[in-house]
Amino acid sequence: MSELDTRKARFIRQDVQSMHGYAVQPSAGMVKLDAMENPFRLPEPLRAELGRRLGEVAMNRYPAGRIDDLRAALARYVNLPDGFDLMLGNGSDELITMLSMACDVPGAKVLAPVPAFVMYDVSARLQGLTFVGVPLTADFELDEAAMLAAIAEHQPAIVYLAYPNNPTANLFDDGAMERIVAAAPGLVVIDEAYQPFASRDWLQRATRHPHVLVMRTLSKFGLAGVRIGYMVGPKALIAEIDKVRPPYNVSVLNAEAALFALEHADEFARQAAVLRSERTRLIAALQRLPGLRPYPSEANMVLTRVPDAAALFAALKARKVLVKNVSGLHPLLVNCLRLTVGTPDENTLMIEALEASLK
Template structure:
């Protein structure tokens, strides 16, 4: 039994501040968290929103009315199906998934990335991805105490396969993320590149197909060919961003491990019911995707006609542009002042200096953006010459 003196000494050690450690936050929040910045999304109030790769079209009224009738029957006093059984089965049918594979649902792709990192990562482990790419790979790796290895792409944002293979051989990553098409560059790596990385990787390879609808290429039909491959999808870019649904498809033995980490009831009933309904009307969503692809080509041609603007090829629903040297952020601010919000990537990665990313939208929105960008370029030129 502890003496009263020993008890009081232990109590003081637990409650009194430690010299030099500052306040409680500095003492208890790990340095890897203190060093991070929260994810920042610009406010789009009163602006034409072209920064988040959203579907610019809303459901026709007849489809929306049917949906409202269906969700009105959802018992809000009951917890969701923790496995999303019916939705998973519908998704497996829609994807044509092999019987040997399975699906796991997530609250958007972000949660799935977090689950993977929590399961495989931690101190002494490495998560790898070609860079620049989706910022959540490195951010979530940092949060889980996992070292992130970014392998630079070439000057045209193509994957440097040899550099990736060298990184795999040297660092033995527990997981490799491959965004296909890549965000924010829009580039699509070849099947051969993906296969080479899968074959070389000692751990898991995650092919992130968030923008699959705009390129048509998939590795879903290759899942059973490899024992270390999973494919990740989201419905956000297709037109259901408000519902936050992603899914991970892969061998059941991998998903069994991830399900140990996944929180119960992570996908709410309204989302499950709504996505099942959306799958019955997928031809409308696919029609939107086809229209966006057509608009992407038209917008690219229009942007290429502007002076000193470099436009990169894209297989997503967005375009990456490089502004005149040293003017990226200034042009972003000019666009915002003219009522248009795009994504400012200047300063986010050394390879993205002066780069802006714009979502492909409707014809009217795209034309408004081109006109505003032309005016912004002229404004910046005038400032520079005055």
């Protein structure tokens, strides 16, 4: 064993050494439909205007006032309820990490239906909390009885409910959600990362529950590269979570880009409308293809069960179309591909590649 191996074995946690890092698929030269990104760039006049704005940013100073401006702009954008506050994260991932840190009391557990966003589990375990996953039903609905039983048994500090869920893309039953929220002894976090594409949200309903936080991101809004997530909830609760936020966690460039985007929210709303329309077209096309079963979607992705996910993924990749093979994430996802909704041209290319691959 080398000296470095000895140091690693002694000082780096064994569970960390056993983990795999978050994998990002190489996508150069591909039709990239694997990561639920908004495929549209800003129109050229807006790109030029944004460039001028960013050129005036005082990068030699730590972020300060512009962060408060962004919080205020987001509060207006979401019509922040009375008595609520809003905090920022470097993407939703950082907010999830902060929640794990703030709720790391002895014996704390985090609970979520699975399959779900992998960072609920990863963040909990890295912080030393126990993660409890409760399988969804075969059609990806909440197993209400199992959720309520797990909550009663484990008394979780945090319950995550993604709305819509990733990777299944569906909105859970509202009645089941309400009963799970009412039964939770700790915090409930409603993760609305895909809210721009969904027909319902939980923000106003959250005002009826003092222990509910709503988490959103600007990534699906159209700013995946800017890395800004935000979380809203009762002021007293947000104040506690905000205590573990690192100083200056959002860069002044990212804040300025987000402010610019919110000033042009109509353009991003137009893009989301196109993607919702394209989602309908994509699902209809998938339903016509032999052996494919697309599931209902309220996000910018379509989970699709296929005869052989590995073979079809490889065939699409050979045709320069990159999607996500999620078969290995959970037994319920066997032979499932997750298809991101792209531009009209990208979706046509994906449909044509699917048709050719299935012959």
